[in-house]
Amino acid sequence: FRSINVYLRQELGLFACIRPCKYYPGVRSFFSEQGVDIVIVRENTEDLYAGVEFEAGKPETGQLIEFINNLPSDRKIKTGAEETGVSIKPISVSGTERIVRCAFDYARENGRKKVTAVHKANIMKYSDGLYLKTATKVAESYPEIEFEERIVDNMCMQLTQKPELYDVLVLPNLYGDIVSDLGAGLVGGLGVAPGANIGPNGAVFEATHGTA
Incomplete structure (x- = not known):
């Protein structure tokens, strides 16, 4: 069985999944005092979810x-x-440029101060390494926005300790899928963290619980 969400992303060219993870008063969360307000920008068409x-x-x-x-x-x-x-893990320069620019443009248009690129380039030097190198180059076009990078396992630990330090995260497909659910958990669960799948010619807004 192929996920309907994945099928729509591929067929409609919905390359970006944007998930705001913001704490709202009254929602039960272990992180209510931190005032979590993170936006997770996930690449939707490449990586291990390309289906190869x-x-x-x-x-x-x-x-x-x-x-x-x-x-x-x-x-x-x-x-x-x-x-x-x-499973084949394709990561391209063009796909990475597109998603990282999407994250920076979102930050610029919404008054966000920082973009963090999340990766595993220390181990996967030719796929995630390319992603990190490309993201770093794109960041040079947005000098007014702070740029940093984090290894994905460290990022998960940081989010459970100091989520208030982060603003916009941009990630390859698989990490984005996992970390976006972690982000939802910080603010009370999937029910308060919907995702928007965005492409050049349209958008699909998915159910907050995914396709389960």
């Missing part, structure tokens, strides 16, 4: 693993195709 997957036991999975293992590299898949599923 290969099922364990399928001939094409074996062909892919064989191709990878025959490349002149020390990076090998050490398990066989009969027991291994593979």
Whole structure:
């Protein structure tokens, strides 16, 4: 079963998911005193959610693993195709530029002071590394807005300790999916943190609970 939300994002070119996570008085939250007011901007079309997957036991999975293992590299898949599923994680310069500009434009238009790019470039140097390098370059076009970067696991810890330090977060697809739910948890749950899927030619506003 393919998620309807994912299908609509891909087919309609809804490249950005914007989720405001703001605390409202009266909502039960462990972070009510911090005055959480974060906007999470998630890239919607690339990364592991691009849907380029290969099922364990399928001939094409074996062909892919064989191709990878025959490349002149020390990076090998050490398990066989009969027991291994593979997902491809595409991150592009154009896709990253688009989502990071979206985050900065949102910050500029809404009086936000800081954008934080969230990544795992310390481990995934060629995908998340490209994302971070591109985000850093885009940030130079917005000198009036503070820019910083955080490794995603540290970002999760920081949000549960000092959420008031953050303003606009911009993330690749998978991290954005996870961190946006964490952000919702800071302010009382998914019911008070709806998401807007935005593209160049339209928008889709999804149910606050996703497609569960």
